Amino acid sequence: MKPSKSKNIKAFLLLGPAGSGKGTQAKLLCKKFGLEYIGSGDVLRARQKTKDFTGSKLTGVMNRGELAPSFVIVKILGDQLEKLKKQKKNKGFVLDGWTRIIYEAILADEALEWYEWAKNAKIILVKISKKESLNRLTKRKQCKKCGRLIPWLGEFKKLKVCDKCGGEFIIRRDDKIIAIEKRLQEYKKETVPTLNYYRKKRRLIEINGEQSIEDVFKDILKALN
Numbered sequence: 001m002k003p004s005k006s007k008n009i010k011a012f013l014l015l016g017p018a019g020s021g022k023g024t025q026a027k028l029l030c031k032k033f034g035l036e037y038i039g040s041g042d043v044l045r046a047r048q049k050t051k052d053f054t055g056s057k058l059t060g061v062m063n064r065g066e067l068a069p070s071f072v073i074v075k076i077l078g079d080q081l082e083k084l085k086k087q088k089k090n091k092g093f094v095l096d097g098w099t100r101i102i103y104e105a106i107l108a109d110e111a112l113e114w115y116e117w118a119k120n121a122k123i124i125l126v127k128i129s130k131k132e133s134l135n136r137l138t139k140r141k142q143c144k145k146c147g148r149l150i151p152w153l154g155e156f157k158k159l160k161v162c163d164k165c166g167g168e169f170i171i172r173r174d175d176k177i178i179a180i181e182k183r184l185q186e187y188k189k190e191t192v193p194t195l196n197y198y199r200k201k202r203r204l205i206e207i208n209g210e211q212s213i214e215d216v217f218k219d220i221l222k223a224l225n
């Protein structure tokens with residue numbers, strides 16, 4: 001099987017704190033350009049099911065809300081990229097949530113270099129403040145009638161009743177605030193140096209994430225041109 005040509009491949013790496021909506025943007029990019037979505041969460045969950053030593057251990061680590069070790073992350077990422085390399089009609093991919101700490105960023109760079117996609121890679125940061133992140137994660141509304149969860153962002157914040165069924169809202173105070181704060185602290189400690197690593201190389205595309213989903217996506221497309 002002939003591997004796909006490197007130069008036509010689109011490669012995106014999405015970064016951003018919890019609640020930034022980077023996953024949504026990653027999926028929009030996939031839809032727009034026909035790319036493969038490679039989310040670390042999905043892939044790690046699939047890896048757990050293998051039930052070997054690492055698979056079983058990962059289940060405990062992830063249930064406790066801890067980060068999987070970098071060597072595991074990078075190994076799994078490498079396997080994913082190898083798989084993509086084999087695909088004939090691969091148009092590209094979006095990596096979501098892989099380089100949370102600086103080692104991983106350095107090794108992911110090496111991997112992209114190895115698979116000859118480094119030149120294609122665009123690194124996008126969906127930026128929101130800590131306050132906004134906390135608000136979005138803890139102040140979601142839920143429809144009493146249909147159960148729809150309304151994110152605390154953009155135009156959604158103005159909704160008075162459910163946009164799907166007209167039902168009344170209840171504010172869903174997430175009871176996992178401590179876990180969320182821990183995630184945000186980890187982001188500050190681990191991911192911010194990673195962002196600086198990309199910034200120094202002038203490779204970080206920074207997008208204001210405190211807008212509607214559509215406007216964030218528009219800004220991303222603008223920045224890519």
Ligand SMILES: [Zn+2]
Pocket residue numbers: 143144145146147148162163164165166167
């Ligand atoms: Zn509803």
